Structures are given as structure tokens and as C-alpha cells.
Amino acid sequence: MSIKSDDIGQFDKQYRINLINSLIGFRALNLLGTTSNDGISNLCIISSVFHLGANPPLIGLVIRPEREHNDTLRNIRTTGQYTLNNVLPEWYMQAHQTSASYPSGVSEFDTCHFKKQYVNGFKAPFVAQSTVRIGLQLRETIDMEINGTTLVIGEIVHILTEDALIAADGTVDHHKAETLTVAGLDTYYLPQPIGRLAYAKPGIEPHVLNGNTLNSKL
Amino acid sequence: MSIKSDDIGQFDKQYRINLINSLIGFRALNLLGTTSNDGISNLCIISSVFHLGANPPLIGLVIRPEREHNDTLRNIRTTGQYTLNNVLPEWYMQAHQTSASYPSGVSEFDTCHFKKQYVNGFKAPFVAQSTVRIGLQLRETIDMEINGTTLVIGEIVHILTEDALIAADGTVDHHKAETLTVAGLDTYYLPQPIGRLAYAKPGIEPHVLNGNTLNSKL
Numbered sequence: 001m002s003i004k005s006d007d008i009g010q011f012d013k014q015y016r017i018n019l020i021n022s023l024i025g026f027r028a029l030n031l032l033g034t035t036s037n038d039g040i041s042n043l044c045i046i047s048s049v050f051h052l053g054a055n056p057p058l059i060g061l062v063i064r065p066e067r068e069h070n071d072t073l074r075n076i077r078t079t080g081q082y083t084l085n086n087v088l089p090e091w092y093m094q095a096h097q098t099s100a101s102y103p104s105g106v107s108e109f110d111t112c113h114f115k116k117q118y119v120n121g122f123k124a125p126f127v128a129q130s131t132v133r134i135g136l137q138l139r140e141t142i143d144m145e146i147n148g149t150t151l152v153i154g155e156i157v158h159i160l161t162e163d164a165l166i167a168a169d170g171t172v173d174h175h176k177a178e179t180l181t182v183a184g185l186d187t188y189y190l191p192q193p194i195g196r197l198a199y200a201k202p203g204i205e206p207h208v209l210n211g212n213t214l215n216s217k218l
Numbered sequence: 219m220s221i222k223s224d225d226i227g228q229f230d231k232q233y234r235i236n237l238i239n240s241l242i243g244f245r246a247l248n249l250l251g252t253t254s255n256d257g258i259s260n261l262c263i264i265s266s267v268f269h270l271g272a273n274p275p276l277i278g279l280v281i282r283p284e285r286e287h288n289d290t291l292r293n294i295r296t297t298g299q300y301t302l303n304n305v306l307p308e309w310y311m312q313a314h315q316t317s318a319s320y321p322s323g324v325s326e327f328d329t330c331h332f333k334k335q336y337v338n339g340f341k342a343p344f345v346a347q348s349t350v351r352i353g354l355q356l357r358e359t360i361d362m363e364i365n366g367t368t369l370v371i372g373e374i375v376h377i378l379t380e381d382a383l384i385a386a387d388g389t390v391d392h393h394k395a396e397t398l399t400v401a402g403l404d405t406y407y408l409p410q411p412i413g414r415l416a417y418a419k420p421g422i423e424p425h426v427l428n429g430n431t432l433n434s435k436l
Binding site: 163 | 219220221222223229231232233235236237238239240242243244245246247248265266267268269270271272273274275277278280282302304307310311312314315316318319320321329337350352357360362364367369371373374375376377378379380381384385387388390392393397398399404405406407408409410411412413414415416417420422423424427
């Protein structure tokens with residue numbers, strides 16, 4: 001099956017949205033928490049978060065030009081701070097519900113039953129129910145002329161998690177953390193570990209790190 | 219457990235890389251295929267791909283400023299074309315091996331045993347073994363002063379897949395496609411479906427779309 005540019009342009013709008021959104025595979029799934037200067041909190045589910053670099057520790061995300069996200073972008077711009085919080089199976093439906101178009105001024109923390117958690121000196125609320133919580137300081141926004149979206153680049157300034165979820169080498173264990181992922185706009189998945197592989201070098205066969213193979217098919 | 223900016227700056231380099239790379243959760247996992255003007259192909263595994271928008275159909279990705287990726291970025295800039303191909307359990311170790319620092323001019327298609335697939339009028343090679351293959355036309359590159367990375371924005375001009383992997387509403391079924399995901403730099407996962415949820419609206423309880431709940435924990 002081969003689909004070309006012209007086909008994509010002629011698809012029904014919803015078909016195209018579903019297809020293009022699901023093409024790249026599984027996506028990082030987080031709840032994005034912010035607050036206005038008046039102290040009204042906001043929470044929305046987001047699947048466009050990407051790793052930009054480890055030194056300085058930077059994360060990027062995409063904000064769409066549509067109405068329901070304006071509170072989020074305005075809050076990030078005015079306070080300079082926001083949080084990303086992982087999504088767990090026990091309450092993924094509540095997390096999805098934050099994508100509904102609630103009126104400006106209504107907090108999704110309240111309507112979707114999430115508990116706010118604050119850290120001294122940091123304005124944006126974390127999600128208490130999450131097991132991996134990241135606090136970010138805004139570094140840069142890039143307005144994309146090509147489609148009206150905004151890229152938001154932030155530096156990681158807080159990490160809230162449990163000791164048991166970070167391995168000795170620094171890697172977060174998202175299996176233990178019960179982190180979910182999403183494909184497309186609305187299909188949620190719980191990943192099962194296949195294997196952790198050794199650092200790749202030319203001339204050396206790829207191999208699993210000892211003790212880290214689970215459910216391997218190889 | 220609370221980690222702050224100062225702590226992050228003082229971590230051992232490898233610990234910091236592992237921690238920061240794994241924080242955001244599961245990431246879109248793809249093989250990025252390119253060719254030079256001399257016809258030397260290049261293939262590298264990439265986990266920084268993000269959805270930028272559906273109309274026009276745009277995908278973004280991050281290229282690091284390091285040596286092993288220079289062929290890729292040079293090829294994208296000179297030919298204006300590249301491919302993204304999903305990674306399957308049967309050969310994820312080969313896919314990981316493309317991250318090894320092979321000398322410039324050596325094709326990872328050959329050293330890692332991938333079969334090239336070409337489409338008429340499109341220069342960049344697809345991975346024949348993949349089940350979801352995307353051909354992109356370069357639209358924009360953004361050099362990030364903050365850390366020396368480059369954001370590459372491309373428009374989807376080809377989609378190669380099987381009919382059976384696209385649902386009636388356009389959504390790609392990544393469970394059927396056997397698409398893998400990765401957390402951090404080296405830990406691979408096969409996601410299991412939890413549920414597909416209806417479009418969220420204020421005042422309506424979140425619920426699964428009929429017939430699309432598998433292994434639901436709720």
C-alpha cells in the first residue's frame with residue numbers, strides 16, 4: 001500500500017488527522033501542568049514531548065494553535081514554569097479527559113480529579129498521582145510559521161520521583177513506574193520490556209546487558 | 219525523592235545522560251534512512267521524532283551535534299529527502315547496532331543487514347523489513363543555539379504500509395504492526411493495548427470506544 005502527497009491532501013479531514021498523528025509510532029505521554037498569575041491551575045495531556053539534550057537538560061514540546069491550549073501557552077509564557085507528569089493505567093481515562101475543551105478559568109485538576117503538588121519556590125503544580133514528575137523552566141519559544149504551532153523549550157530544574165524507580169546508572173525504570181504511552185490521539189498502551197542492549201560498537205555483535213532481558217523474543 | 223538543578227549539574231556525566239534521556243517516558247522509535255549525492259546510503263536509529271501537525275502533514279526530529287550523525291544531517295540537507303521506518307521485535311538488535319560509530323562512507327544498511335527499498339522519484343532508501351515507512355521532504359532546519367542540536371522539519375510525501383495496518387478511520391494499528399518503543403537510550407519495549415478512548419468532551423465521563431478495549435485494567 002503506497003500513499004502519496006496528493007492522496008494525503010485529498011483524505012477526509014478526520015481520516016488524515018488520525019493517520020498522520022499515528023504514523024510515527026508510540027509517543028511520550030505526559031500531563032502538562034501550569035498556573036496563571038491569578039493562581040488558576042491548568043492541566044492538559046500532551047504527546048509531543050521530545051528529548052532535546054542532556055547537558056544542559058532540555059526538553060521540547062509542541063503547542064497547537066487551537067483554543068483549548070491557549071491557557072497553557074499563556075501560563076507558560078507569563079510564569080516561565082511548567083511541569084510534565086507521567087500517566088498511569090489506574091487513571092488514564094481521567095488523564096484523557098483533560099483534553100476536553102473546558103472553559104478558560106476552569107481547572108482540569110478539579111474537573112478531572114487530580115491532586116496538585118507544589119514545591120517551594122516553584123509556581124507550577126505537579127500531579128501528585130504521577131510517579132515521575134518533572135519541573136521545567138522556560139528557556140525559549142519558537143513560533144513555527146509553517147503551521148502556527150509553538151515549540152516550547154524548557155530546562156529541567158526539578159525531578160520528583162521515588163528512589164526505587166531510578167536504576168544505579170541513572171535510568172528511570174518506566175516499567176516499574178507503570179508509565180503509559182499513546183499511539184495516535186486516543187489509543188493507550190502499557191509497554192512490556194523486551195531487552196536492554198549494550199552500547200553499540202562497530203564490529204561487536206549487538207547483545208543484551210546481563211540481567212536485563214525480559215520477555216525477549218530473540 | 220527530589221532532584222534539583224544543582225544536583226543534575228553535579229551528577230556523573232553518564233548518570234546524567236541516562237537520567238535525562240529516560241525522564242519523559244517512552245519515545246517514538248524509528249530508523250532514519252538517507253543517501254548522499256554519491257549514492258552512499260546511511261541508516262541510524264532515532265528516538266527524538268515528534269508530531270508537528272497534520273495539515274500540512276509535518277514531522278520534526280532532533281539531530282545531535284556529534285560526529286556519528288553528521289552524514290545523516292549532510293545527506294538530508296543535500297538531497298532534501300529522508301525516510302522514517304518503524305522497528306520490529308525480530309530485528310531490534312540490528313536496529314540498535316546502527317547507533318555504532320561506523321566510519322563515514324560505510325552504509326549501516328550493509329553492516330547491520332537491512333534491505334533498501336526505493337520508490338520512483340524519491341532518493342532516500344526505505345527499510346524493506348519495516349511495516350510502517352514514511353518518506354519526508356525537508357521543509358526547514360532550525361539550528362538551536364542553546365545546545366548545538368538541529369531541529370529538522372519535514373513534510374510527509376510517502377507512506378508505505380499494508381492495508382491491514384490502517385483502521386477504517388485512518389489510525390495506524392501499531393500493535394498489529396509490531397512497532398517497538400524505547401525508554402532512555404537502550405531499553406526496548408513492546409506496548410500492549412489498554413484501551414482506545416472516545417473524543418473527550420466537558421461533562422461526559424471518559425469511556426472506551428466499543429470493541430477497542432484490550433487488557434483493560436479499569
